[in-house]
Amino acid sequence: MTALLIIFLTALAVLFVGLKNRSWLQPIALLGTLLALxxxxxxxxxxxxxxxxxxxxxxxxxxxxxxxxxxxILATALIIGLSGWGFRNLNSTLGDHYGLILxxxxxxLIMFSYTNLTMLFLGIEILSIPLYVLAGSRRDxxxxxxxxxxxxxxxxxxxxxxxxxxxLVYGSTASFDLASISRAIGNGDHMPGMLKVGILLMIMGLSxxxxxxxxxxxxxxxYQGSPNLITAFMATVVKTAGFAAFYRxxxxxxxxxxxxxxxxxxxxxxxxxxxxxxxxIFQTDFKRMMAYSSISHAGYLLLAVLAIGTxxxxxxxxxxxxxxxLATICAFGAYIAVAEQRGNGSFSAxxxxxxxxxxxxxxxxxxxxxxAGIPPLAGFFGKYFLFTAAFAKYPxxxxxxxxxxxxxxxxxxxIIIAMYFVRSQxxxxxxxxxxxxxxxxxxxxxxxRWAVLIGLLLIALLTLAPGIVYGLI
Amino acid sequence: MLETIxxxxxxxxxxxxxxxxxxxxFGVLIRRNAIIVLMCIELMLNAVNLLxxxxxxxxxxxxxxxxxxxxxxxxxxxxxxxLGILVMIYRNTKSTDISLLxxxxx
Numbered sequence: 001m002t003a004l005l006i007i008f009l010t011a012l013a014v015l016f017v018g019l020k021n022r023s024w025l026q027p028i029a030l031l032g033t034l035l036a037l038x039x040x041x042x043x044x045x046x047x048x049x050x051x052x053x054x055x056x057x058x059x060x061x062x063x064x065x066x067x068x069x070x071x072x073i074l075a076t077a078l079i080i081g082l083s084g085w086g087f088r089n090l091n092s093t094l095g096d097h098y099g100l101i102l103x104x105x106x107x108x109l110i111m112f113s114y115t116n117l118t119m120l121f122l123g124i125e126i127l128s129i130p131l132y133v134l135a136g137s138r139r140d141x142x143x144x145x146x147x148x149x150x151x152x153x154x155x156x157x158x159x160x161x162x163x164x165x166x167x168l169v170y171g172s173t174a175s176f177d178l179a180s181i182s183r184a185i186g187n188g189d190h191m192p193g194m195l196k197v198g199i200l201l202m203i204m205g206l207s208x209x210x211x212x213x214x215x216x217x218x219x220x221x222x223y224q225g226s227p228n229l230i231t232a233f234m235a236t237v238v239k240t241a242g243f244a245a246f247y248r249x250x251x252x253x254x255x256x257x258x259x260x261x262x263x264x265x266x267x268x269x270x271x272x273x274x275x276x277x278x279x280x281i282f283q284t285d286f287k288r289m290m291a292y293s294s295i296s297h298a299g300y301l302l303l304a305v306l307a308i309g310t311x312x313x314x315x316x317x318x319x320x321x322x323x324x325x326l327a328t329i330c331a332f333g334a335y336i337a338v339a340e341q342r343g344n345g346s347f348s349a350x351x352x353x354x355x356x357x358x359x360x361x362x363x364x365x366x367x368x369x370x371x372a373g374i375p376p377l378a379g380f381f382g383k384y385f386l387f388t389a390a391f392a393k394y395p396x397x398x399x400x401x402x403x404x405x406x407x408x409x410x411x412x413x414x415i416i417i418a419m420y421f422v423r424s425q426x427x428x429x430x431x432x433x434x435x436x437x438x439x440x441x442x443x444x445x446x447x448x449r450w451a452v453l454i455g456l457l458l459i460a461l462l463t464l465a466p467g468i469v470y471g472l473i
Numbered sequence: 474m475l476e477t478i479x480x481x482x483x484x485x486x487x488x489x490x491x492x493x494x495x496x497x498x499f500g501v502l503i504r505r506n507a508i509i510v511l512m513c514i515e516l517m518l519n520a521v522n523l524l525x526x527x528x529x530x531x532x533x534x535x536x537x538x539x540x541x542x543x544x545x546x547x548x549x550x551x552x553x554x555x556l557g558i559l560v561m562i563y564r565n566t567k568s569t570d571i572s573l574l575x576x577x578x579x
Binding site for chain 1: 483487490494497498501507510511514517518520521524525528532534536537539540543544547550551554555557558559561562565566571574575576577578
């Protein structure tokens with residue numbers, strides 16, 4: 001709650017400061033998120049503030065919520081770190097950008113702590129509505145316009161489906177409160193048809209939000225068309241919030257009905273992994289490849305929902321979202337530096353990067369390896385924890401997940417090969433025309449350097465000591 | 474008054490709201506004009522509101538009616554943003570046809 005208030009007040013402050021002095025915006029936003037991170041850490045690890053943990057059975061901040069809030073706030077802080085470069089061309093709307101990102105983060109924090117379906121709905125909307133605006137923030141860019149409209153229409157459609165599901169659940173259990181719903185369901189022996197349809201519709205609505213197959217078709221277009229940093233925010237914070245909300249709903253409200261919902265969720269997980277990984281192989285654009293990669297990670301993360309009730313399922317979900325977010329932000333940091341200087345986002349833009357900027361190449365390589373789950377990187381431990389948690393219940397699904405991880409190595413390595421083994425256009429030109437100056441100037445902007453280095457450091461920390469996250473919740 | 478309302482079986486409300494909701498869903502999937510799609514989404518939300526009010530009355534529980542207010546507020550906020558996005562697109566393309574927006578597939 002303290003973190004939520006700090007972020008909300010920072011967002012308001014940023015909106016007003018944006019009118020006067022734009023150079024203060026990034027420091028204020030960064031300071032606000034770091035303060036919120038400190039407050040979350042104090043609540044989670046220290047004695048805590050002792051107030052505002054709970055409000056009228058609407059939300060309750062427990063270790064689960066604090067830990068996930070930490071992940072989302074950390075990801076946002078890193079994105080704000082990257083924004084000095086990513087938002088360099090914005091003038092009068094810079095304050096609005098920071099404000100909307102922070103408001104969106106408020107929605108994510110509510111999704112981590114809700115105990116009532118009303119708050120789930122409000123959290124999703126507080127998260128989504130600022131993002132509809134941010135996706136279309138480049139007003140003259142046709143790709144941005146298309147992304148914003150698709151994201152808005154699909155988001156609103158998904159909200160409608162989720163709400164209809166909620167209403168049917170309310171009609172059959174007479175409450176929006178998660179614990180009361182769980183009591184009304186009991187052990188799931190006598191579930192009315194209306195409740196079953198309601199649960200199925202809620203699965204559909206949430207699958208839209210976390211972009212799971214077959215409700216994923218909007219994601220690649222939206223990720224590709226949105227501004228780069230906003231895509232990074234969608235791929236990390238929104239995904240973390242979506243899965244934490246999914247997990248909370250099914251672990252608190254519907255554990256009794258597991259026999260009913262586990263089969264559709266398992267089918268969605270299997271489809272998501274397979275379709276996303278196979279489609280990602282054929283992509284030539286980095287951002288579109290990352291979109292399919294994020295869909296495939298949604299498939300792995302659904303395993304945590306399936307593992308509800310197993311010891312270690314929530315720790316596995318936390319560890320996976322943390323490593324996934326860090327690696328994705330590092331990858332996007334490197335991508336933003338390269339693509340916006342070379343004016344090209346396809347794989348060929350990365351040709352010869354290892355000679356030009358070894359640091360960026362190393363960052364991108366490590367984040368790709370972590371996303372692919374190569375041992376001993378943090379991403380491997382994330383997959384290991386997740387797969388062992390779900391193995392007892394769904395051995396066939398884990399076999400499929402391991403095969404899919406192997407497939408994913410192929411497309412993650414394509415970019416590594418481009419960086420280390422393919423010569424860049426400039427190198428070819430300079431060797432053909434003797435004596436011509438090499439005018440391919442590629443620098444690392446200061447903010448990007450710090451953000452990716454901190455991200456890399458945290459990945460290294462998680463690689464060396466994965467247990468520290470395990471002890472948090 | 475309450476007795477008169479409750480003399481109609483709750484099932485009828487469920488069927489009615491479901492029909493309205495399905496009309497909305499089909500509208501979103503079939504229609505190509507972005508404004509009509511937006512109206513169909515509003516129809517879906519209003520079907521939900523109607524059903525919530527009916528459940529609330531039959532269960533003698535106020536939570537459902539409070540939820541209706543939340544949905545109305547959020548729907549208004551969503552419509553404001555959505556129409557803003559539509560105006561932006563109309564300025565660039567002079568059209569509200571969503572089938573024009575297929576430039577991102579490669």
